[in-house]
Amino acid sequence: MPVVDAWMQHPTPRHLNHEMFASLRRWTGLTTLDAPLPVEVTLEALAEADVETGLSAAWYGPQGPLISNDEVAAFVARSGGRLRGVAGADLARPMEAVRELRRAVGELGFVALRIVPWLWQLPPTDRLYYPLYAACVDLGVPFCTQVGHTGPLRPSETGRPIPYIDQIALDFPELTVVCGHIGYPWTTEMIAVADKHPNVYIDTSAYTTRRYPAELVEYLRGRGRRKVLFGSNYPMITPARALEHLADLGLDDETTELFLSGNARRIFRL
Structure with a gap:
């Protein structure tokens, strides 16, 4: 069954070698580039x-881009249609960030914006996020973000769904x-x-x-079947490793298709 990977990135050395990912390299066995x-x-x-389509994201932080939008556009151009771009933005420069998002979507064909709150x-x-939210609505693209604890060596507070996601x-x-x-x-x-x-939505x-929590599996099997998308976090976890025991979740065919690709195709307008 074809798959859309909703959260991955083709890394640069600036990204993968960063000191904040030392914990992830230790857990996953990844080496630096x-x-x-x-x-x-x-x-x-x-x-x-x-995986037919990977949503490859840029990474922007306070010290500059770890993976720039133009680098992502170059990866997409070399992918034969297998990658689609997800924009990043510099929160510290709100108007420049909005203009860059509009360029990424309008000129580069990107399908979403991703900002990682713990990075900032x-x-x-x-x-600082709010002008970008308005631009996402205007452009018709999703805002992607991280929730939960922070695996890299940064504080986790920014990943709380309540109050933050609820409020936005x-x-x-x-x-x-x-x-x-x-x-x-x-x-x-x-x-x-x-x-x-x-x-x-949740990816x-x-x-x-x-490692999916039991409450998420129950949600995915039932009322959440149109709410949950597959993502790997490649290169930290490969899609094959992430999906290795998919059959153990006990999903029916319709739910499996929605989870692996249908929800992402609808939400990102692929």
Whole structure:
């Protein structure tokens, strides 16, 4: 069954070698990059799990881009249609960030915006995000963000679904919000927020199927079947490893299709 990977990135050395990812490298066995990684390596990793489309994201932080939008556009151009771009933005320069988002969507064909709050140590309710939320609504693209504890060596507070995701969904009811990394240890909160707001979704990136919390599996099997998307967090976890025990979740065919690709195709307008 074809797959869409809603949270991945083709890394640069600036990204993968950063000191804040030391904990992830320790957990996953990843090594640092001595040179840029060929796009073909990422495409092979996607193909191993029948991933037809990977949503490859830029990374912007206070010290500048770890993966720039133009770098992502170059990866996408070399992917033969297998990658689609997800924009990043510099929160410290709000108007420049809005203009860059409009360029990424309008000129580069990107399908979403992703900001990682722990990278900025600013929760999603900070005023610096709000011009970008308005632009996302105007452009018709989702806002993707991280929820749950922070695996890298940064504080976790910004990943709380309540109050942060709940509040931005109240302030911007037209904004589609895709919350990556499940929300653990606040998974029940994340499910409650997704239930409450029609435009809030969950992606499973950074977790293998065996590590999904029981409450998320129950949600996915039932009322949440149109609310949960597959994501890997490649290269930290490959899609094949993330999906290795998918059959153990006990999903029916319709739910499996929605989880692996149908929800993402609808939400990101692929």
